[in-house]
Amino acid sequence: MDNVTLSRAIMGTSLGFHIVFAVLGVGMPLLMLAAEGIGLWRHDPVWLALARRWAKAFALIFAIGAVSGTALSFELGLLWPGFMAFSGSVIGLPFSAEGFAFFIEAIFLGLYLYGWDRLRPLAHWLCSIPIAVSGAASSLFVVMVNAWMNSPTGFQVAGNRIIRVDPLAAAFNPSTPTEDVHMLVSAYLVSGFTVAAVYAAGFLRGHGDALHRRALPLAMVMAVLASGLAGITGDTSARFVADDQPIKFASQEGLFPTTAGAPLHIGGVPLPNEHRTVFAIEIPHLLSWLLKGDPNATIRGLNDFPRDQWPNVLIVHFSFETMVGLGIALGLCGLLYWLLAWRRRGPPTDRWMLLALVVAGPASVVAMESGWFVTEFGRQPWIIYGVMRTSTAATTTPALGPTFAIFLVLYAALGLTLTRLLLLLAQRERRRAATASTRTRPS
Amino acid sequence: MTGLTLADAVAGILLLALTAYAVFAGADFGGGVWDLFASGPRRKAQRTAIAAALGPVWEANHVWLIFLLVGLFTAFPSVFATLSTALYLPFTIALLGIILRGAAFTFQAHGEEAVGELAPWGFVFGGASIIAPAFLGAALAAVASGSVRAAGGPDVTTGWVSWLALDLGLLAIALAAYLAATYLMVETEGDPPLQADFRRRAVGAAIVSGILALTGLVLTWRQAPLLWSALTGRGLWLLIIALANGPIAAFAVWRGSPRIARVSVAAQMVFVLWAWAVGQWPALVPPDFTIHGSAAPESTLGALVVTIAAGMVVVLPSLWLLFYVFKGRNPAPGLTDHRA
Numbered sequence: 001m002d003n004v005t006l007s008r009a010i011m012g013t014s015l016g017f018h019i020v021f022a023v024l025g026v027g028m029p030l031l032m033l034a035a036e037g038i039g040l041w042r043h044d045p046v047w048l049a050l051a052r053r054w055a056k057a058f059a060l061i062f063a064i065g066a067v068s069g070t071a072l073s074f075e076l077g078l079l080w081p082g083f084m085a086f087s088g089s090v091i092g093l094p095f096s097a098e099g100f101a102f103f104i105e106a107i108f109l110g111l112y113l114y115g116w117d118r119l120r121p122l123a124h125w126l127c128s129i130p131i132a133v134s135g136a137a138s139s140l141f142v143v144m145v146n147a148w149m150n151s152p153t154g155f156q157v158a159g160n161r162i163i164r165v166d167p168l169a170a171a172f173n174p175s176t177p178t179e180d181v182h183m184l185v186s187a188y189l190v191s192g193f194t195v196a197a198v199y200a201a202g203f204l205r206g207h208g209d210a211l212h213r214r215a216l217p218l219a220m221v222m223a224v225l226a227s228g229l230a231g232i233t234g235d236t237s238a239r240f241v242a243d244d245q246p247i248k249f250a251s252q253e254g255l256f257p258t259t260a261g262a263p264l265h266i267g268g269v270p271l272p273n274e275h276r277t278v279f280a281i282e283i284p285h286l287l288s289w290l291l292k293g294d295p296n297a298t299i300r301g302l303n304d305f306p307r308d309q310w311p312n313v314l315i316v317h318f319s320f321e322t323m324v325g326l327g328i329a330l331g332l333c334g335l336l337y338w339l340l341a342w343r344r345r346g347p348p349t350d351r352w353m354l355l356a357l358v359v360a361g362p363a364s365v366v367a368m369e370s371g372w373f374v375t376e377f378g379r380q381p382w383i384i385y386g387v388m389r390t391s392t393a394a395t396t397t398p399a400l401g402p403t404f405a406i407f408l409v410l411y412a413a414l415g416l417t418l419t420r421l422l423l424l425l426a427q428r429e430r431r432r433a434a435t436a437s438t439r440t441r442p443s
Numbered sequence: 444m445t446g447l448t449l450a451d452a453v454a455g456i457l458l459l460a461l462t463a464y465a466v467f468a469g470a471d472f473g474g475g476v477w478d479l480f481a482s483g484p485r486r487k488a489q490r491t492a493i494a495a496a497l498g499p500v501w502e503a504n505h506v507w508l509i510f511l512l513v514g515l516f517t518a519f520p521s522v523f524a525t526l527s528t529a530l531y532l533p534f535t536i537a538l539l540g541i542i543l544r545g546a547a548f549t550f551q552a553h554g555e556e557a558v559g560e561l562a563p564w565g566f567v568f569g570g571a572s573i574i575a576p577a578f579l580g581a582a583l584a585a586v587a588s589g590s591v592r593a594a595g596g597p598d599v600t601t602g603w604v605s606w607l608a609l610d611l612g613l614l615a616i617a618l619a620a621y622l623a624a625t626y627l628m629v630e631t632e633g634d635p636p637l638q639a640d641f642r643r644r645a646v647g648a649a650i651v652s653g654i655l656a657l658t659g660l661v662l663t664w665r666q667a668p669l670l671w672s673a674l675t676g677r678g679l680w681l682l683i684i685a686l687a688n689g690p691i692a693a694f695a696v697w698r699g700s701p702r703i704a705r706v707s708v709a710a711q712m713v714f715v716l717w718a719w720a721v722g723q724w725p726a727l728v729p730p731d732f733t734i735h736g737s738a739a740p741e742s743t744l745g746a747l748v749v750t751i752a753a754g755m756v757v758v759l760p761s762l763w764l765l766f767y768v769f770k771g772r773n774p775a776p777g778l779t780d781h782r783a
Contacts, residue, residue: 059552059553060549060553062502063548066502066545067541067542067545069509070505070541070545071538071542073512073513074527074535077523077524077526077527077528078527081524081525081528082524084520084524084527085521085523085524085525086520088516088517089518089743090743092513092514092516092520092739092743093743093747093750096510096513096517096750097754098513099506099510099514099754100510102506103506103510103761104757104761106502106503106505107761107762107765109502110498110769111764113498114499114769115499118768162740163740165739165740165742165743167742167743168746396528399532406539410539410543417564421553421554425553
């Protein structure tokens with residue numbers, strides 16, 4: 001493999017690994033905040049125990065997120081020196097702000113994790129607020145950088161050097177509002193469904209104690225609200241991309257000829273060499289109607305653009321379909337859960353519903369990763385859309401092959417160990433809870 | 444102090460961040476070293492004390508590195524790109540060390556109550572804590588000795604494979620261990636035998652780092668004329684302070700005055716780093732990159748300084764709170780000490 005491909009592979013693997021922990025780092029603190037807050041307010045030890053249990057798991061998750069995030073800040077330079085030399089001064093500002101958000105999150109997490117007995121209950125709970133806020137802020141700041149890569153603004157170029165910079169205009173570039181909000185709600189969506197999956201699995205295995213009966217609905221509140229918002233912001237994003245990056249839009253929709261009254265392709269396989277998408281369910285005029293509100297509106301297809309500016313259409317279309325499909329399914333799953341909960345006046349324990357929730361956890365991760373595939377593959381061949389090609393940004397170092405191999409092994413080892421530890425931790429907590437309840441049972 | 448610009452101010456802030464990383468995170472790496480070399484009848488107590496000292500603060504300490512990286516590529520993007528290319532290998536290896544250290548520590552600290560001792564990860568924690576400072580030290584040697592050039596090719600061994608780099612790599616480990624042992628003397632004030640263990644370790648580390656530092660000076664004189672002229676030029680007064688402070692710190696350690704030792708050992712780290720930085724000013728990465736020549740446009744620097752000022756208004760009191768709650772006379776409890 002050449003250096004560009006290897007750099008993309010390493011960066012993609014690192015980002016794909018990190019983002020799982022990053023989104024949990026955004027969403028889980030909010031759940032902890034809610035659980036501990038309700039516990040204090042209602043003097044309910046079960047809610048407090050839940051917050052403590054989540055904190056234990058979160059300590060592990062946050063640490064892996066922190067170290068894998070460090071890998072990314074190094075890799076920006078190690079893999080993409082051309083990109084960083086060109087754009088560091090333009091997009092450094094949101095990165096710096098993210099640095100501070102990370103600082104606050106790490107500091108207050110230290111206080112939160114180790115301060116259960118050192119701080120008064122209210123002070124301890126207050127520590128969860130900066131964690132939740134800075135977690136969300138980190139996501140907003142970092143995604144600003146990616147948004148800038150999609151719609152670069154705020155600088156003037158002379159030759160291949162940047163001469164004038166407006167860092168605020170770069171941070172608040174046209175893509176920022178849609179991309180930022182969509183990613184933030186997706187982080188809550190993934191956190192909600194992932195936590196729900198854990199407790200749904202607990203119910204299925206017969207551990208449905210008081211803790212489970214609190215944890216599952218709380219996670220599902222977050223999940224269902226976030227899926228609604230993800231749908232709305234996803235729609236806004238797609239409309240924005242249609243204007244701002246028409247090539248990406250045409251690729252995600254698998255649309256080759258510029259068409260008046262364009263159909264919506266559901267599924268299907270785009271064949272770039274034959275300039276058509278096959279095996280798709282085609283709904284006539286729907287794409288035009290969805291995008292412009294006019295069933296006969298003209299939508300630009302890929303054929304309007306030079307071939308050397310096309311991304312990998314197959315990957316972009318497939319990822320887009322995966323994201324949208326899973327997103328809709330997750331939303332329905334959340335609605336169904338609450339419908340059943342309302343009918344049963346309590347957390348539904350129907351086997352099929354619980355099974356669906358267990359699947360929904362990993363599915364939400366897949367949906368989120370697919371979304372990033374659309375953004376990143378869809379922007380190719382550019383690293384900075386319309387400004388710098390990915391091929392000119394990569395490093396020239398000869399050591400990339402071994403680096404890739406080592407990082408693959410490393411991430412596998414970290415992922416497996418973390419999973420094993422979380423499972424063992426859950427088992428142990430359960431055993432402890434069981435002995436506690438037999439001890440306190442009246443004789 | 445005329446002629447100082449915004450770029451100098453940002454370079455100064457980055458030096459402070461590097462110093463903070465060295466003084467705080469350096470000690471966390473040193474903790475890993477002593478975890479690896481825990482020995483004697485109080486072996487387990489040593490490890491527990493190290494874990495308790497690191498637990499609440501290591502992630503916050505680690506953020507100084509992120510701050511440094513981000514600040515560097517915002518304010519001096521071409522320098523960041525050149526360093527990343529020229530020092531690809533030591534940075535990648537240090538990065539692996541940093542990742543493994545953090546992950547292993549967390550697996551141990553939070554996993555122990557679930558599975559007991561976590562066989563390979565304890566060893567990984569110590570090993571990675573040695574690798575990270577060693578390669579960062581070697582990279583620093585390459586920068587300081589003027590081996591990182593603007594037109595450097597993709598040669599992966601440039602500059603950091605030298606006797607000086609070897610010496611500074613070892614010195615980084617020794618100083619980290621020295622810092623950690625001194626800080627741990629304060630943390631274990633309530634347990635005299637354990638404190639004596641760390642005092643012995645601190646004395647050993649003081650001797651080793653003293654020898655390595657003096658060797659480094661000789662090597663610099665013989666092999667790194669650029670760094671030598673920096674240290675004996677503008678940086679001379681800081682070098683002299685460092686040479687004078689070294690024995691004071693070692694004496695405080697030997698006498699068993701942990702609080703004086705903690706301050707003077709940390710100060711030693713500061714003087715060494717500043718002697719280099721002040722000495723080479725106005726170069727950032729000598730000889731090709733000066734602070735002014737490689738700085739980002741003024742608008743970026745201004746926005747960065749404002750962001751940092753605003754950020755520090757929130758971060759510094761928070762850091763103070765963190766250290767107030769868990770440091771000083773309040774050593775942190777182990778995670779397993781308390782129950783719901």
